[in-house]
Every structure is written in C-alpha cells, then in structure tokens.
Amino acid sequence: MSITSVIQSLDFFSSLNKEQISTLAEVSSVNYYNKDYVLHYEKKESYQLLFLIDGLARAYKIDKYSNEIFLYYIYKNSLLSEVSNVRSDVLSSFSNIVLVEDSKILSVNYAKFQDFFLNRNLLNTEFTNEIIARSQQLQALVYREFIFDAVAKVAMTLYKDLNMFNALKRHDISLILHIQPATLSRVLNRLKRNKIIDISHGEVQIVNSLALKAIYED
Amino acid sequence: MSITSVIQSLDFFSSLNKEQISTLAEVSSVNYYNKDYVLHYEKKESYQLLFLIDGLARAYKIDKYSNEIFLYYIYKNSLLSEVSNVRSDVLSSFSNIVLVEDSKILSVNYAKFQDFFLNRNLLNTEFTNEIIARSQQLQALVYREFIFDAVAKVAMTLYKDLNMFNALKRHDISLILHIQPATLSRVLNRLKRNKIIDISHGEVQIVNSLALKAIYED
DNA sequence: GTAAAACCTTGATAATAATCAATGCGTTTT
DNA sequence: AAAACGCATTGATTATTATCAAGGTTTTAC
Numbered sequence: 115m116s117i118t119s120v121i122q123s124l125d126f127f128s129s130l131n132k133e134q135i136s137t138l139a140e141v142s143s144v145n146y147y148n149k150d151y152v153l154h155y156e157k158k159e160s161y162q163l164l165f166l167i168d169g170l171a172r173a174y175k176i177d178k179y180s181n182e183i184f185l186y187y188i189y190k191n192s193l194l195s196e197v198s199n200v201r202s203d204v205l206s207s208f209s210n211i212v213l214v215e216d217s218k219i220l221s222v223n224y225a226k227f228q229d230f231f232l233n234r235n236l237l238n239t240e241f242t243n244e245i246i247a248r249s250q251q252l253q254a255l256v257y258r259e260f261i262f263d264a265v266a267k268v269a270m271t272l273y274k275d276l277n278m279f280n281a282l283k284r285h286d287i288s289l290i291l292h293i294q295p296a297t298l299s300r301v302l303n304r305l306k307r308n309k310i311i312d313i314s315h316g317e318v319q320i321v322n323s324l325a326l327k328a329i330y331e332d
Numbered sequence: 333m334s335i336t337s338v339i340q341s342l343d344f345f346s347s348l349n350k351e352q353i354s355t356l357a358e359v360s361s362v363n364y365y366n367k368d369y370v371l372h373y374e375k376k377e378s379y380q381l382l383f384l385i386d387g388l389a390r391a392y393k394i395d396k397y398s399n400e401i402f403l404y405y406i407y408k409n410s411l412l413s414e415v416s417n418v419r420s421d422v423l424s425s426f427s428n429i430v431l432v433e434d435s436k437i438l439s440v441n442y443a444k445f446q447d448f449f450l451n452r453n454l455l456n457t458e459f460t461n462e463i464i465a466r467s468q469q470l471q472a473l474v475y476r477e478f479i480f481d482a483v484a485k486v487a488m489t490l491y492k493d494l495n496m497f498n499a500l501k502r503h504d505i506s507l508i509l510h511i512q513p514a515t516l517s518r519v520l521n522r523l524k525r526n527k528i529i530d531i532s533h534g535e536v537q538i539v540n541s542l543a544l545k546a547i548y549e550d
Numbered sequence: 551g552t553a554a555a556a557c558c559t560t561g562a563t564a565a566t567a568a569t570c571a572a573t574g575c576g577t578t579t580t
Numbered sequence: 581a582a583a584a585c586g587c588a589t590t591g592a593t594t595a596t597t598a599t600c601a602a603g604g605t606t607t608t609a610c
Contacts, residue, residue, distance in 0.1 A: 243418050246417065252467065297597060481567090511567075
C-alpha cells in the first residue's frame with residue numbers, strides 16, 4: 115500500500131487534492147510498530163506529527179510510585195500527537211503513549227506540515243477538531259474521577275460499554291477506571307447481590323438497567 | 333470606550349485590520365457583569381463567543397452532592413467559551429463559569445464569527461491556541477489530582493504560588509486544591525512541625541524551600 | 551489430561567481524607 | 581468593653597479505597 119493511499123485513508127486529509135497529498139507524502143513516512151511499543155514519553159519533544167492509521171494506543175501518566183495512570187485510548191483514524199502551541203514547530207506531550215495493538219502509523223514532519231498546510235490555511239479545522247477531541251477525552255476523565263465513586267464508575271461503564279467491559283480483563287477495566295482489581299470485584303459482587311446485574315462464567319449481564327443507571331445519575 | 337477599542341485591546345484580534353475589526357464590531361457587544369454572575373451553565377448551549385476583557389472568572393463543575401468542584405481560573409485577555417466542534421455553530425460547555433470579580437465581557441455572534449473569520453482562514457491560529465490553553469489547564473488539573481496527595485498539593489502551591497496562597501482565605505485555597513479546610517489546616521500544621529514552613533499571624537513563610545519542593549517532586 | 555500460569559476473589563488491615571461538631575481567636579459592631 | 585461574627589483549628593469518628601496476602605478458578609501449554 116503506497117503512502118499516498120495511506121494518507122487518503124485518513125479522514126483528516128480528506129479535503130486535500132492529489133497534488134497536496136503528494137506534497138505531504140514527500141515529508142511523511144509510514145511505520146509499523148508492535149504492541150507495547152512506547153511512541154512518546156511525557157515531556158519529551160518531538161518533531162514529527164503522528165497519526166494512527168491502524169491499531170490502538172493508550173495515553174497514560176506515571177505517578178510517584180511508578181504506577182501507570184490511564185488517561186484515554188486513542189483510536190485509529192486520529193491524531194496521536196499532542197500539540198501544545200500552534201506557533202511552535204516543536205511538539206511536546208503531557209502524557210506517555212503506548213501501543214495497545216500492533217499498529218500502523220503515519221509520521222509527518224511537523225515544521226513542513228505547518229509550512230505547507232496550516233500556514234496556508236489548509237487543514238486548520240481538522241487540526242483544531244483533533245485537539246478538541248483530545249480535550250474532550252480529558253474532560254470525560256475529569257468528570258468520572260471527580261464526580262464518581264467506585265460504584266458509580268462501574269455502573270456507568272456497565273451501562274454504556276457492556277461489550278467492552280466483557281471483552282476486557284478485569285485488570286484492564288480497573289486500570290481504566292482507576293480502581294484496584296480487588297475493589298472492582300467487590301463492587302461487582304455488590305451489584306450482583308442487589309440483583310442489578312448477573313454474572314455467569316465471568317460475563318456480566320444487566321438485570322435491572324434502570325437501577326444501574328440511577329446509581330451514577332443524580 | 334468604544335467597542336472597536338475593546339476589540340483592539342484583546343491579543344486575540346491583534347492580527348485583524350481596521351476593516352475587519354469594524355466588521356467584527358457589528359456582530360459584537362460589550363457587557364459588564366458583577367462578581368458572582370454565572371455566565372454559563374454546563375451543558376447549556378450558547379450562540380455567543382465570549383471573551384474576558386477585564387476581571388476574572390472561575391470554571392467549575394457540580395458533583396452529586398451539589399458541591400462545587402473547582403476546575404481552573406480564566407484570566408482576562410482570553411476566550412471564556414468552550415468549543416466542542418469547530419464545524420458546529422453551537423457552543424456547548426462542559427463546565428459552569430462564574431465571575432470571581434466584576435468583569436467586562438465581549439460577546440460575539442459565533443455563527444457570524446465563523447462566516448467572517450474562521451471560514452475565511454482568519455484567526456485560526458489564535459482560536460486553536462485558546463483551545464489548547466484551556467486543555468492545558470485541564471491537564472494541569474489532572475496532573476495535580478491524580479498524582480498528588482493532600483500534602484503534595486499544598487507543598488506545590490506554597491512553593492509555586494506563595495503570594496496567592498497568602499492572599500486567599502484558607503477556604504478558597506482548599507476549594508482550589510480539592511481538599512477540606514480541616515485537611516488544609518492539618519497539613520500546614522504538619523509542615524510547620526517539620527520546620528519546613530513557619531506561620532505567623534496566618535501568613536505562611538517558607539523555611540526550608542528544598543524540603544518543600546522535595547515533597548511533591550519524586 | 552494434568553501441571554503450571556494467569557487471573558479473580560476474598561479477608562484482614564491500613565491509609566487517607568471527609569465529616570461533624572466544638573472550640574479558639576481575631577475583628578467588627580454596638 | 582462586651583457581644584457577635586467569620587474563620588481557622590482541633591478532636592473524634594467514619595467512609596472509602598488501597599494494600600497485602602491467601603485461596604480459588606479458569607486458561608494455557610505441553
């Protein structure tokens with residue numbers, strides 16, 4: 115698959131014409147990395163704008179006990195890099211980014227990208243929308259962490275993302291929700307005891323959907 | 333003071349020429365509000381892009397016990413509104429925004445602003461940078477709340493913002509740091525007992541600056 | 551099919567900070 | 581000068597969740 119067609123596969127670049135895409139292709143490269151490869155360490159500077167073409171990534175921070183603090187997932191067809199100032203040609207990120215799956219990544223020289231596109235008023239909307247999307251993921255995180263206790267977090271996740279919940283291991287869920295596996299287990303137990311959910315072979319089923327929702331809505 | 337000169341006083345619009353400023357002036361208005369006026373309720377939609385010209389605002393959320401959760405301050409010379417999608421002509425915000433001081437606010441019709449400026453590739457950089465600035469405030473919040481315990485929060489605030497700390501009431505500090513006044517009092521006591529700070533007449537002085545910093549740096 | 555490994559649950563205990571309530575202490579107010 | 585008020589502090593208790601460790605259970609691998 116050529117780099118041009120990779121670029122065309124991203125919604126981000128859908129407004130570009132053939133010529134613009136080949137200009138972009140000249141300052142870009144496509145790379146494949148394996149699961150668990152760390153793309154970005156927090157505070158480290160970078161000169162490449164990265165897009166996730168295929169695969170899945172996870173943004174996280176490290177606390178003082180070296181525990182990982184999950185921030186959010188980054189899905190394919192979106193910008194991986196964090197932008198801290200549009201005017202600077204250096205990218206520096208707040209979080210670490212690691213691949214959750216084997217992934218395909220488009221890497222674009224950021225200075226050239228600015229020259230060729232942003233400074234010529236191309237892709238501005240797309241760029242801003244990617245930044246907003248990332249900001250909204252942070253907002254969702256803030257909301258969950260500040261407003262919810264462990265039970266509410268689990269209730270909301272079960273209500274909104276039951277499939278994801280059942281697809282992942284308990285350990286991964288507890289990472290996402292910032293609770294310990296032991297706490298998750300106790301919360302599930304409580305919900306089961308209260309006949310709000312049922313668990314068979316580790317698979318959660320919702321029994322009383324209304325009650326589940328009521329736990330996290332005020 | 334005319335609306336034109338108000339617009340010119342904002343860095344955001346410094347790239348506009350006379351004609352563009354008067355176009356903007358036609359779809360804008362300047363308003364004065366008193367301290368404690370709530371500009372924005374979360375989730376409520378708005379069609380006006382607001383800029384804080386003078387004064388100070390505070391963004392916050394409400395938890396299920398109706399407690400206020402402080403997010404960040406918004407300082408003068410910056411965008412007050414939250415943008416959730418550049419393409420939409422509706423603004424909807426994640427947080428509540430209240431004035432901390434009597435303030436002067438510029439209100440711009442957002443649809444017209446898009447027509448006249450963003451869609452003509454004007455002010456794009458400025459707009460994106462304002463969004464990034466807000467996102468970075470959220471990042472700082474996430475950092476403090478996820479990585480720090482009560483002692484680390486207080487230590488960092490004393491180290492970096494001693495003047496602010498001493499200027500505000502203990503109650504306001506504890507709002508900002510998301511700890512209870514009683515907890516703040518106990519933390520200060522501990523720092524004093526360990527000869528890291530000294531308190532006379534309620535005013536905190538740093539005695540051992542290195543030790544203070546060491547508390548929150550790993 | 552069984553052993554090993556990985557994962558989940560449970561129990562006991564500890565840590566952190568919240569809550570509730572009372573007391574203390576300066577500052578206004580009268 | 582005494583009373584009232586606003587804050588800050590202190591003590592006692594509680595709530596929530598983490599931590600540590602020991603058993604279970606399921607999955608994986610040979």
